[in-house]
Amino acid sequence: MHKIAIDMMGTDLGIAPIIDALKVFVKKYSDVFFVLVGDKAAIKEGLNNKKIDPSRYEILHTSEVIAMTEGMMEVRRKPDSSMVRSAELLANDKVEAFVSGGSTAAYLSACHFIIGELEGINRPAFMPFIPTIKKGKSVMMLDVGANLENNARDLVNFALMATVYAKVIMNLNNPTVGLLNIGHEESKGKDYHKEAYKMLQGNNNINFYGNIEPRDITSNIVDIIVTDGFTGNVALKTLEGMAKNLMAVLKQELTKNIFRKLKALSLRKAFRGVRETFDYRNNASALMLGLKKVAVKTHGSSDAKSWISTLEMTRKAVINDFVKKIEAEIKKGV
Amino acid sequence: MHKIAIDMMGTDLGIAPIIDALKVFVKKYSDVFFVLVGDKAAIKEGLNNKKIDPSRYEILHTSEVIAMTEGMMEVRRKPDSSMVRSAELLANDKVEAFVSGGSTAAYLSACHFIIGELEGINRPAFMPFIPTIKKGKSVMMLDVGANLENNARDLVNFALMATVYAKVIMNLNNPTVGLLNIGHEESKGKDYHKEAYKMLQGNNNINFYGNIEPRDITSNIVDIIVTDGFTGNVALKTLEGMAKNLMAVLKQELTKNIFRKLKALSLRKAFRGVRETFDYRNNASALMLGLKKVAVKTHGSSDAKSWISTLEMTRKAVINDFVKKIEAEIKKGV
Structure with missing residues (x-):
């Protein structure tokens, strides 16, 4: 198990969508046990009448919550928060992975101070899966x-x-990498x-495609896109916004x-x-790559559907012992 | 006049779309005279049978062309190129504006070395008009x-x-500015x-909205969006790519x-x-703001429709004596 x-705790939509996702998940997979970290009374109330097999979870009560709007300092100020306690469980090997939909700034801080980075990694990265024009095929950007x-x-x-992830978890043979x-x-x-271009090209463990232009992020040209965090965040949010606005104009x-x-109405299937194809709810979560353990972050506004895909992604990373494989690759690659 | x-010269689609645009333009507006700079024989051939009033243009023959793929050094190496000669006409006040669809790198170099920046402006900027969810309303990003x-x-x-532009050319009363x-x-x-936020907020000549997230570039929240050139380029190309790919999937x-x-087919009007609404051909051109004169750049792949809107934008900037007004505002604002 x-x-x-x-x-x-600390998400926009509260406990309900997480519990709904759990209900589906524990029926579908028999190999995962959950530690639900947060306010015990609230969680119990949420579980009430949901008939989730009690042998598949336990509750760890915590007395504090880091709110969505709170920042990295809260991790120090709230030692009994659900986020800090979850991260500690992972750091102390009580669990194999930790998932949160809470404040991103606090999450990053918890990952850094409590879990820590792999040797050779100065900067961990958020890696979401971005839908492309090819149905069912996403591109990993980090x-x-x-x-x-x-x-x-x-x-x-x-x-x-990301190459290790693509090979181990997605069974891609020789995943291609583009530089945004x-x-x-x-x-x-x-x-x-320019420096990264040369280094990527010269690295035998990377199948480097070359530069990829922002207009081709969703064109299904490469499997992996690497970028700095600021630019990647801008590109991701621009994609999301354009998809949303274009669909809104279409609807109008x-x-x-x-x-x-x-x-x-007669074309609703189309x-x-x-x-x-471009549903960002199927892709609301991001793996945090470069840590000593498996940590996953999902949007604060994730619904049950998003939480199911998040938990599935987390399970895959855990059962494939993904972090060990990354560690080995980084040692080779450096 | x-x-x-x-x-x-130097565009992807050659002379034809420019001539087609000219034909429409000179019928619509009677107050502009064009100097067509480039290979005389080629231009004459393009004009053949187009019946464009010969009193509305002259041809300035040049013997060299800067190709789309060529860079900034070409401006020094090819003094008799159509791009260099056009820029010189502007620098020497033989014309009031200069438009090109050629190499962007060479264009930037020609603008800097031949035309020069306004006092107080270290960095000129490309400013395109980006379609928003509100039909006919675009946002200026630079x-x-x-x-x-x-x-x-x-x-x-x-x-x-951009505030001057919005007031003078677009007749917006109190245009809002967002920081991407x-x-x-x-x-x-x-x-x-963070520094720009404070400065924008403290400037009485700017109606500062605050930060604007990339997912809201096309949401019609502000009139003007300011950003560094790298980030702006990524955002613009991401928008274009997403619009194209989403429409492609819809068509599929x-x-x-x-x-x-x-x-x-019965819904084709919709x-x-x-x-x-999201046609980037209506918005293929960008004003170059911060120069001593009016310079406009359009995509190398602009068709006649794009060229018409480019020439209209150029005319508007010229007849409103736009650069003088910018100059005055910069002096006030610094």
Whole structure:
């Protein structure tokens, strides 16, 4: 039985969607035991009448909560918060993974101070899975916001770690890596881009494609895209916003009058196809790569569907002993 | 009669779309005279049978061309290129504006070395007009690629210049300015973001909205978005790519079988509405703000429709004596 801790507190939508996800998850998979960390009374109330097999979880009561708006200092100020206690369970090997939907700043701080980075990794990275034009095929992009700035060596480490993930967890044979940049040519970008280009090209453990332009993030050209955290965050949020706004304009046009509405209704399967291709709810979570243990972060506004995919991603990372394999690769790659 | 020079060479699609645009433009507006700069024989051939009033243009023959793939050094190496000669016409006040669809690197170099920046402006900026969810309403974002890096002072200058543009050319009363950043809070981003936030907030000539997240670039929240050139370029290209890919997936879904095709055909007006809202061809050009004169850059792959909107934008900047007004504002704002 694999053990996963869930930080139950501090999300936008409360405990309910996590419990709903758990109910589905424990029926589907028999090999995971959960430690639900947070306010015991609230969690018990949430579990009430849900009929989740009690042998599949335990509750660890904590008295403090780090709110969504609170920052990294809260990790020091609130030692009995659900986030800190969850991270400690992981650091002390009481569980094999830790998942949270709470404050990103506090999460980053908990990961750094309580769990710690692998040797050779100065900067861990958030890695989400971004939908592409090819249905069911996503691209891994990292970092998308764990860091504000990264150097060339960080980007190479990101490429190495994601390559291991792609091979071990996604069974991709020889995953390709693109460097997010403002042009195809090797000479494009800032100094660290040019340096990273050379290092990526020269590394035998990385199947380097070259620069990839932002307009091709979702074009299914590479398996992995590496970037500094600030740029990655901007690109990811720009994608999300454009997908949302374009679908909103489409909806507006299709519901302009009753004739359009009726016709559009008869095409609802087609529109569902588009929405599903670019549904960011299926991809709300991000692995934190570069830590000594498996840590996963999901959006604070994740619904049950998002939480299920988050828990599935966490399980995969755990049962494949993913961090050990990354550790070995980093030692080789450096 | 206002005089505008057009660099006729070095674009992806050749002379034809420019001539087609000219034909439409000279019929619509009677107050502009064009100097067509480039290979005389090629331009004459392009003009053949187009019946464009010969009193509305002259041809300035040049013997060299800077190719799309060539860089900034070409501006020194090719003194008789169409781009260099066009820029010189502007620098020497033979024309009031200069438009090019050629190599961006060479264009930036020509603007800097031949035309020069306004006093107080260290970094000029490319400013395109980005479509938003509100039909017909675009947001001005700058810089989107004239610079790799910018400091807080640059961003304030961008805000001042774009504010003048919005007031003078777009007749907006009190245009709002957002700072592109990875979160709403003042504390977000790199040091220069925090510094720019304070400076923008404290400047009486700027109606500062606060930080704007990348997911809201197209949400019609502000009139102007300021950012460093690298980030702006990434955001702009990410938007373009997502719009293109989402429409491609939509098309794929709607043409999956004959039934869907027929239904979709009956909704073509609705889809056209969406495409027109987010049509980047209507917005292929960018003003170069911060120069001593009016310079406009359009995509190398601009079609006639793009060229028309480019020439219209150029005309507006010229007849409103836009650069003088910017100059005055910068003097006040510094």
